[in-house]
Amino acid sequence: MAILVKPDTKILVQGITGSFGARHTQLSIDYGTQVVAGVTPGKGGQSFEHNGKKIPIFDTVAEAAKQTGATVSAIFVPPPFAADAILEAVGAGLELAVAITEGIPVNDMVRVKSAMHGKKTRLIGPNCPGVVTPGTGKDSQGGCRIGISPGYIHKKGNIGVVSRSGTLTYEAVWQLTCRGVGQSTCVGIGGDPVNGTSHLDIIKMFNDDPETTGIIMIGEIGGSAEEDAAEWIKNNCKKPVAGFIAGTTAPPGRRMGHAGAIVSGGKGTAEAKIAAFKDAGIAVASTPSEMADTLLKMMK
């Protein structure tokens, strides 16, 4: 089962011919992901070649989806054009758009989010590492890798991981894999203040996914998405959840790398989030080195 994507999910890549998009498309193909199309306006009819595979490039998302049956888009388009790219994926009626792009103006995302209301497409990101549902092969190959996560750190299994941060997700995933524990799906929801999918959205999916038996939720300072998720978990979640909040030592009023990671007006502090987690029965790892162990101890 897993959530959002399965090993046979067909993916198209918007921005496949840019160096960043091309590199990660190659890595996804090597991982065994079903990359079936690329989209670069003006390069329709050409193809993207890697390791003997020829992937057709289209001028539009709608055409790519129609011709190849792709249902999910990975978006690597540069920031000034990313909002347009996301809305093109929405307009084409895709099920899922995963926006990797970092640095999209906040107001662009405010507009995008408003325009997506009531549409069938779900957006993950932006400014996120993407989604991985590990496969059964060597180094978890044969799974679905969308985005920029290193494939080999994963292992097929039953733990769901959700986080705003890329490398902190890798840290949690790698801790699990090193202990022989696999993951159902790992989702990076992104570090921007306006994103398509929240911690809570993903937690609900993990809760409903029969394959997922435990969850690691990683949050950071800024906003109140972690508190919202904790509130729901307290009353509804059937599965053990372990968590970690980054930014206990972050000075207030400063943006810590991620556009959304800021304590402002006394809101969005790590302390408040940790307290909300504890109140909801979420086991909080006292250091980022203990994320996997904290969950595994709960599941014993």
Add this chain to the structure above:
Amino acid sequence: MNIHEYQAKQLLAQYGVPVPLGEVADTPEAAKKIAEKIFASGETMVVIKSQIHAGGRGKGTFKSGFKGGVKLSKSADEIYEHAKAMLGQVLVTKQTGPDGRLVSKVLVAGAPQIKKEFYCAALLDRNTSKPIIMVSTEGGVDIEEVAEKHPEKIIKETIDPAVGFYPYQGRKLAIALGLKGDLIAAGAKFFAALYKTFWECDASMVEINPLCIIVGRDGKEVLSAVDAKIGLDDNALYRHANIQAMRDLAEEAPLEIEASKFNLNYIKLDGSIACLVNGAGLAMATMDIIQHFGGEPANFLDVGGGATKDQVTAAFKIILSDPNVKGILVNIFGGIMQCDIIASGIVAAVKETGLKLPLVVRLEGNNVQIGKQILKDSGLPIISGDSMADAAQKVVKAVKV
């Protein structure tokens, strides 16, 4: 990015928000001239305000001993004297920290008689992903305190970004503030212009505190943005050349400016253990784990997902220019980034900078074995950490010895 009050008022005025008559000066002579002009226009009181990116100016003290970064006066000569006391001096307020900030510009403006003070701001509401305008009858005071003690005194109006700000929303806010008669329409116009400034400048926050009812020269009551603060979305600066030009490098920490040249995200802190990490979340978590084991982080530093050898070398130089640093922790999860490239960068940087401080390196991920071998073969006294916890404990111990 933040801008000065005088710049914020220039932007607000462009979008039709009424602000007091005023200009910026960088010499006492210029300040005097502006004051004379304002008095000539009929104002009876002029204010001179130190321009720094920090609040609490009025109650601040200059290192010279001169009290008050904001002064009122009825004479242009006195404005000259105040300007002389402020310009070129360092102002310390509760927001600047003990180092204070150098005042190199003053805003000289009309100070009309204030009848009433309010608070208002335009910002993003992260819960709804929509802009809001927030007002309060408690103006001129610390709004965070109001929010905590009297949340009912803060009124919010959500704006649908697709259709923009409607006049009725402005009237609603004006009435919530207790405005009456002509001031209701004036308020609606004021809030519409405030929203326009926020939206079209790609601001992260426009704060007007206080928004005042003042007595105009004809004796009629009007609204005026007496103080203003604007923060801007860095991601959108590329489409606002006029705002980019407002950046004041003197207000930024020199090491942070240097870091931004190399696309490094660096924030200086007060501790003694420097860290160099890839990824913002991991960088924050690395600071946290240093503190967990009894150390204090000297900085936040995210070298990004695809750091090059040059970036790593630059990062080391920046870290080492902080005199408080007694030890360094490098924490790299080389997901896509190759650990061997990072390791070569570290070795080169250590050699180039002649590093004498203890250095703990934790590498994980792609080509980690080759990376570790490169560090070992270098013959440099690099301490290897196996996990984040192990590395953090080792660097804390090394610094304490």
